Amino acid sequence: MTISRRTFIKASGGTIAGLGILGTLNYKDWILPALAEEEGEKVAYTFHPPNCGGRCSFKCTVREGKLVKIEPNEWPDSVQNKICLRGLSEGERVYSPDRLKTPMKRVGERGEGKFVPISWDEALGTIADKLLELTSKYGGESIIWAGSTGVHYPMLLLPQLLGSQIITMYDIGLDTTAAGGQSMIMGFAWSTTNEITDSVNSNMAIFWGNNVLETSMTDSAFFFDAKESGTKMVCIDPVYSTTAAKCNQWISLRPGTDSALLFGMIHLILTNNWYDKQYVRKNTSSPFLIRADNKTLLREEGTNKFLVWDKNSNSLQPYDTPGIYPELEGEYTANGIKVKTVLSAYIEHVKDYTPEWASKITEIPEKVIFELTKEYALGGPANIQWGMGGTDKWYHSDTMGRLATIMAGLTGNIGRVGGGVGQGTQHGTCWSMDVEFGGWELPPEFKAADLEGKFFEYVNKPNAVKAGVFQGNPIHQYFPDYNKAKEWFKGFEFIVAVDSHQCDTVNFADIVLPAGTCFESEYDIGYLITERNHVLLQEKVIEPLFESKSDFQIEKELAELMGFAQYMPESPEEFVRAQLNSPDPSLQGITVESLRANKCVMRLNVPNEPYRAFMDHQFYTESGKLEFYSEDFIEEGYALPIWEEPNEASPSNPLYEKYPLALGTPHTRFRAHSTYSNARWLLQINAEPLVRINPKDAQARGLSDKDFVEVFNDRGSFQCRCQLANDMRPGMVQISEGWWSRYFKKGDLQELLNPNINPRGNKLIFGPHIALLDTLVEVKRVEE
Numbered sequence: 001m002t003i004s005r006r007t008f009i010k011a012s013g014g015t016i017a018g019l020g021i022l023g024t025l026n027y028k029d030w031i032l033p034a035l036a037e038e039e040g041e042k043v044a045y046t047f048h049p050p051n052c053g054g055r056c057s058f059k060c061t062v063r064e065g066k067l068v069k070i071e072p073n074e075w076p077d078s079v080q081n082k083i084c085l086r087g088l089s090e091g092e093r094v095y096s097p098d099r100l101k102t103p104m105k106r107v108g109e110r111g112e113g114k115f116v117p118i119s120w121d122e123a124l125g126t127i128a129d130k131l132l133e134l135t136s137k138y139g140g141e142s143i144i145w146a147g148s149t150g151v152h153y154p155m156l157l158l159p160q161l162l163g164s165q166i167i168t169m170y171d172i173g174l175d176t177t178a179a180g181g182q183s184m185i186m187g188f189a190w191s192t193t194n195e196i197t198d199s200v201n202s203n204m205a206i207f208w209g210n211n212v213l214e215t216s217m218t219d220s221a222f223f224f225d226a227k228e229s230g231t232k233m234v235c236i237d238p239v240y241s242t243t244a245a246k247c248n249q250w251i252s253l254r255p256g257t258d259s260a261l262l263f264g265m266i267h268l269i270l271t272n273n274w275y276d277k278q279y280v281r282k283n284t285s286s287p288f289l290i291r292a293d294n295k296t297l298l299r300e301e302g303t304n305k306f307l308v309w310d311k312n313s314n315s316l317q318p319y320d321t322p323g324i325y326p327e328l329e330g331e332y333t334a335n336g337i338k339v340k341t342v343l344s345a346y347i348e349h350v351k352d353y354t355p356e357w358a359s360k361i362t363e364i365p366e367k368v369i370f371e372l373t374k375e376y377a378l379g380g381p382a383n384i385q386w387g388m389g390g391t392d393k394w395y396h397s398d399t400m401g402r403l404a405t406i407m408a409g410l411t412g413n414i415g416r417v418g419g420g421v422g423q424g425t426q427h428g429t430c431w432s433m434d435v436e437f438g439g440w441e442l443p444p445e446f447k448a449a450d451l452e453g454k455f456f457e458y459v460n461k462p463n464a465v466k467a468g469v470f471q472g473n474p475i476h477q478y479f480p481d482y483n484k485a486k487e488w489f490k491g492f493e494f495i496v497a498v499d500s501h502q503c504d505t506v507n508f509a510d511i512v513l514p515a516g517t518c519f520e521s522e523y524d525i526g527y528l529i530t531e532r533n534h535v536l537l538q539e540k541v542i543e544p545l546f547e548s549k550s551d552f553q554i555e556k557e558l559a560e561l562m563g564f565a566q567y568m569p570e571s572p573e574e575f576v577r578a579q580l581n582s583p584d585p586s587l588q589g590i591t592v593e594s595l596r597a598n599k600c601v602m603r604l605n606v607p608n609e610p611y612r613a614f615m616d617h618q619f620y621t622e623s624g625k626l627e628f629y630s631e632d633f634i635e636e637g638y639a640l641p642i643w644e645e646p647n648e649a650s651p652s653n654p655l656y657e658k659y660p661l662a663l664g665t666p667h668t669r670f671r672a673h674s675t676y677s678n679a680r681w682l683l684q685i686n687a688e689p690l691v692r693i694n695p696k697d698a699q700a701r702g703l704s705d706k707d708f709v710e711v712f713n714d715r716g717s718f719q720c721r722c723q724l725a726n727d728m729r730p731g732m733v734q735i736s737e738g739w740w741s742r743y744f745k746k747g748d749l750q751e752l753l754n755p756n757i758n759p760r761g762n763k764l765i766f767g768p769h770i771a772l773l774d775t776l777v778e779v780k781r782v783e784e
């Protein structure tokens, strides 16, 4: 084969063909080298769905039916034209010899991963019969349908038609966000902060347990815009993360102690009068009155309105009475009941949470706490963007969310240009979050069954579940104490797995169905998504490979076999048209036709400026104010948040003597969770799981770099090599989440994770979450 220089140059530059030809990689079986350029070439546009939060739009080149090149598509604003190493390596993953090629049925033990090929007729016939049988025997609720977060077409219609339970991503995290949002919103708590594109208007932007440069790579440009504009970028992270390395200041702390830092900061703000009195009086529940007798807020009889002490009339008045001047501080007697303002209660409450105390708990020097607080409070606008990994996955994560929100409220940083506080990974705050797509209507008699709590709790609670249909890898990714979870799944009567690759969940299946990747479809049009203030559409890039079928087609054919054909859309296009058939003004003029005429990416009809939450200071709470005091949690002694040591990963835990290291499992740029675990191009630069440990901790255990080790606790263990890393904080180890079990010599990191659940979470919008970081382990050298 000869390659002309012209073809070579044309094909390289980050393209799949280029990478294939250039170096050590040799995937001759799928790369079509040096074709006669444009001859027979087709271009198709699609978006990339893995749950990295990016959802980049791709321009794909297809030659002779093969995907040969993936490039960033042109968005209306070129700053969005992006692609990362994962996107670029898709070509290899799509054509990987590892692909699931045919339907299969289990021949070994459940979990063993031994299968034999069967026909689609046999596979779908078996599934349809079994699901109908289980539904009539035990009811629809006996079947759970769970999809991974990056699945671009989650099957949602058939489970409703069967009355099954549908499990969603809200099962994993979000307590920080829910608890923070609780002060602002009595419902869905996304988009409580300002879009990252607004950080150029901040004087300070704090990335708090949020490795944005790795976990929201498509926002990197906005991060650097802000930094270059002079915004002081601060990272609060026990580890010198990618983001910490690019910030102006890195503040390291003992893992799980963020709330103690916030208590210290709030103490300083309140005792030094660094708070914005005017803002606080007008926009927060600070002047509301807490009753000494039962801890509820004082309300007006009849109207049930919150009462405040009006300075003008020296009397109690409903908080929304025009012309009043509510006192922020004070204790009063109202109809014989002692009351005190919420702000006074806070001032008293944080008295002992001094910076000195906070410094002891967090191990941050007191001076650093003082300076950070002063700058945050007085040098605003300041923005806090917490993550969904670092601060959200602790037993007491809710406290961090509530305190950060209160601190932002005290300093007038909510509803302010350059301000904001909230979930800041994955471009989770933007105009797109408010879009209301139309939906595919099913007759009202078809409804999913109510969930029986949280998916990860099912393992330990009586429940109705006998069978599961899984798209992607939820068995592996959604459970702490994985050994226990595996036992639960082994007891199932029936499991179906749908995936393009043999991830760990597939190994548990009775029937495996090979799914097409996001590039493959039987139909010209795929699915729709809104991201980064745009609407993106998928076109078919290539036909389904091997014997695979798209998730849509699988759901449709199963529905037909079960007698539900009339309720299903004919094609993804029909589904997409129903979604776009919405009165939402931001979708005006956006149709399948206009999208296709615009390379499948169009900006929503939304303002050009960054999304900024609560600019009108109208909060969706009972009072319409930012609520600092939570009556919902009086019973738990948590109406005012309190400091609690981590549930497991704390030196005060007796277990600490045996297991003195906190285990972190951050997200990595080399994968989207478990997707790309087996992507060979990425494995060339990220070859194996490594547990990262500070040299001091390594030395204490007699470990050298690349030694083979076992990481263990009472719940389980895994074996891999260790990496001595100065960026790791002593007292903790980290390994990136998402490695499939097969990459460990023994065990799996999911086995070690803490399954304890904070019951308080049941009162939050998304329910409780997994405390995966609240985990203690020990490390020892073992023979390889």
Ligand SMILES: Nc1nc2c(c(=O)[nH]1)N[C@H]1C(S)=C(S)[C@@H](COP(=O)(O)OP(=O)(O)OC[C@H]3O[C@@H](n4cnc5c(=O)[nH]c(N)nc54)[C@H](O)[C@@H]3O)O[C@H]1N2
Pocket (backbone or CB within 6 Å): 051, 052, 053, 149, 173, 208, 209, 210, 211, 212, 214, 215, 216, 217, 236, 237, 238, 239, 241, 254, 255, 256, 257, 258, 386, 387, 388, 389, 390, 391, 425, 426, 664, 665, 666, 667, 668, 669, 670, 671, 672, 673, 773
């Ligand atoms: N490339 C890539 N991007 C992703 C994903 C992916 O898998 N790959 N997943 C996406 C998803 S679904 C999510 S939820 C997000 C998660 O996004 P992030 O919230 O950024 O998640 P992590 O990387 O888990 O954690 C962020 C940082 O928190 C630090 N940390 C650990 N413990 C603590 C602590 O106690 N306090 C503080 N302050 N920091 C701590 C970690 O060292 C880490 O650097 O990423 C999204 N983006």
Ligand SMILES: Nc1nc2c(c(=O)[nH]1)N[C@H]1C(S)=C(S)[C@@H](COP(=O)(O)OP(=O)(O)OC[C@H]3O[C@@H](n4cnc5c(=O)[nH]c(N)nc54)[C@H](O)[C@@H]3O)O[C@H]1N2
Pocket (backbone or CB within 6 Å): 050, 051, 147, 148, 149, 150, 151, 152, 153, 169, 172, 173, 388, 389, 471, 472, 473, 474, 477, 478, 498, 499, 500, 501, 503, 515, 516, 517, 518, 551, 665, 666, 667, 672, 673, 674, 675, 737, 738, 749, 750, 753, 772
């Ligand atoms: N230890 C630890 N565990 C964690 C986390 C952590 O920080 N630490 N983070 C948690 C978080 S925040 C999240 S969001 C979850 C994410 O975990 P998941 O939501 O499970 O995400 P992935 O692991 O990316 O799952 C992707 C799987 O779906 C398959 N897939 C991709 N596209 C399609 C498709 O179109 N159709 C079908 N049928 N299959 C497809 C892929 O091949 C892959 O096997 O992980 C959680 N688990």
Ligand code: SF4
Pocket (backbone or CB within 6 Å): 048, 049, 050, 052, 053, 054, 055, 056, 082, 083, 084, 085, 086, 087, 088, 217, 218, 672
């Ligand atoms: S993996 Fe995420 S950031 Fe990378 S190309 Fe795909 S959508 Fe974009």
Ligand SMILES: [Mo]
Pocket (backbone or CB within 6 Å): 172, 173, 388
């Ligand atoms: Mo997540």
